[in-house]
Amino acid sequence: MTQLTDAVLVDRLDGVMTITINRPEVRNAVNGAVSFGVCAAIDELDANKQLRVGxxxxxxxxxxxGMDLKAFSQGEVVRVGHRGLMGLAYTPPQKPLIAAIEGYALAGGFEAALACDLIVAARDAQFGLPEAKRGLAALAGGLLRLPxxxxxxxxxxxxxxxxMASAELLASFGLINRVTEPGCALERAMELAREITANAPTSISVSKRIINQQTDWSLSEMFSKQEEVAGDILNSRDALEGAAAFVEKRDPAWSGE
Incomplete structure (x- = not known):
């Protein structure tokens, strides 16, 4: 495990990058070090071909x-320029990102989870957008993504x-992918990440892009738009390798091409 800053720990194992917000004394509230540290890790996730899932x-x-209100009140820069809180609010990574949640995911913390592609949460985890109680608004994606x-x-x-709302309540609305026993969220998130890394990088990339973009596509254009994103995937090296591995009854050796 390495440290981008004292406030952010990063571990890389078998194609999975684990990014840990490391300010437990303040419930991992986001100050500048957290925001820029997580953003740097996200950039590495996308740039490093050996990393598949975060x-x-x-x-x-x-x-x-959420945001460290003490740091905010003292004028500290807690957002990453045009990318927002933790570099996630406006520009989520291109590669899949899973939120592994124990305890509280509040305000900007909840919004960071919403910017992730999948959520694994402990049964007793609590979620909320308390900004209105502080004269603020959930402008890091909460008011846009949650509805x-x-x-x-x-x-x-x-x-x-x-x-606040419980993990089990939000899971009943389909927001959470896996509900676990307390203390098991990261372990289950890693299991889910490994299920993803077993698949073709090209397929994962194309599938994520299409699912994220298709919400704005009309019925008349959706297949042509899909073709623009999917391109020549049927003739990709990964597609040929997947078919060959199936026929030969072996595990595929993905190239990401």
């Missing part, structure tokens, strides 16, 4: 309590009341 988690039994992922009226209630 996991974002928090140290000390909690995910992230696209769960019923709008539920998202509206969370934003207007600032109340």
């Amino acid at each position: 996991i974002l988690t928090g140290a000390g039994g909690t995910f992230c309590a 696209r992922l769960i019923p709008q009226r539920i998202a509206m209630e969370l934003a207007l009341t600032g109340n």
Whole structure:
């Protein structure tokens, strides 16, 4: 495991990068060091061909309590320029990112989880957008992503009341992929990451892009738009390797091409 800053730990193992927010004394609240540290890790995830999937988690039994209000009130820069909080709000990574959540995922922490592609959460984890209680608004994606992922009226209630919701409640709306026993979120997230890394890099990349972009495609254009993204995947080296491995009854050796 390496440290990008004291506030962010990074581990790389078998194609999976685990990014850990490391400020447990303040429930992993996001100051400048966290924001820029996570952003740097995300950039490495996308740039390094050996890395296939990322996991974002928090140290000390909690995910992230959001922006560090003390740092914010003292004028510290806690956002990464045009990329927003942790470099995730406006520019999520191209590669799959899984949130592994224990404890609290609040405000910007919840919004970071929403920017991830998949969420694994402990059964007793709590989620919320409490910004309205502090004269703020959930502008790091909470007001935009959440109503696209769960019923709008539920998202509206969370934003207007600032109340918390349980992992099990949000899982019932389809927001969470795996609900685990407390203390097991990172382990289950790693299992999910390995299920992904077993598959072809080209297929993963194309599938993520299409699913993320298709929400704005009309019925008349969706297949042509899909073709623009998928390109020549049927003739890719990974497609040929996948077919050959099936016929030869062996594990495929993916090239990412």
